[in-house]
Amino acid sequence: MRIFLSLISILMFFSSLFADDYFSTYFDKVDTSSLYLKETTNSNPKLLIVLTAGVDGPIDEMKDIIEVDSKDIPYFPKAKAQGHAGKLIFGKLNGKDIVLMKGRYHYYEGNTPQDVVFPYFVLNALGVESVITLNAVGGISQSLDPGDIMLVTDHINQLSENSLRGLSIQFPEKQFTDMTDAYSFEYQTLAKNVATAIDIELKEGIYLATQGPNYETKSEVKM
Structure with a gap:
């Protein structure tokens, strides 16, 4: 029993170390991701629209579109759910810079809650101030x-x-x-x-x- 409890204590100790490292480097990763998007898109969007599966309407009205696949963005989570493409679409709508998130990142896919909100911190660092989100x-x-x-x-x-x-x-x-x-x-x-x-x-x-x-x-x- 003592050996078993000791093993649990050791596991909890190392888990806490990994957790501390995850949180302490989180915003460094946010900065790295936002810098990549800034250099890739040269965009400064103030509005983010999060699309849901089957809804592409705003894309048809946008101009000067630049698509960025989430798998190319450093530290970005990967979209896994069916119907979620995992792309950020930058462009202009009515003359304003906006960004669309085509594919959300869900908790039920195995992401941590902090992983799920990571893209929003990144886009906020890029300039986004408001979010309109759709889902079914x-x-x-x-x-x-x-x-x-x-x-x-x-x-x-x-x-x-x-x-x-x-x-x-x-x-x-x-x-x-x-x-x-x-x-x-x-x-x-x-x-x-x-x-x-x-x-x-x-x-x-x-x-x-x-x-x-x-x-x-x-x-x-x-x-």
């Missing part, structure tokens, strides 16, 4: 039907992990992130106005994040 999800509310378009007004994190763990602590003045108004009221208002103008029914709801990759049981849906 299941609806557990009786008011939702397949094919509905829903505006996310808030979220509940049931992943049991936080993507900022080990990261925000490196910035003492910002280590506790205020999530009171995580979703831009200005963008929500804009989305509602556009939906009304083009006669699209836009529903509202709260996004519930779970680990996946399985769907919920009937009892979980009832909760």
Whole structure:
């Protein structure tokens, strides 16, 4: 029993060393990735649009397009889910520099939460200030039907992990992130106005994040 406990202690010790190294070099890797994109694209986008499988609409309206495969970006996670190409598409939309993320990086693919948010830190370092994200999800509310378009007004994190763990602590003045108004009221208002103008029914709801990759049981849906 003592030998077994000693082995566990040794494993925990080395695991902590690797974890410390991962977190301490995280933002160095962010800088390396953002520098690569800056040199490759010479772009300074302020807006990121995260596409979902089957949605390519904004690409058709863009000009001066530069595509970057995520596998070529240093330290970038690799997109594995079906329908997610794993590309960043830089270009101009209505004369403004934007970037599209064609293929998200999911927790259920085996990524750590910090891996999942790595691209967002990189693009923020490149100049991105706002994010519009799309995805296809299941609806557990009786008011939702397949094919509905829903505006996310808030979220509940049931992943049991936080993507900022080990990261925000490196910035003492910002280590506790205020999530009171995580979703831009200005963008929500804009989305509602556009939906009304083009006669699209836009529903509202709260996004519930779970680990996946399985769907919920009937009892979980009832909760």
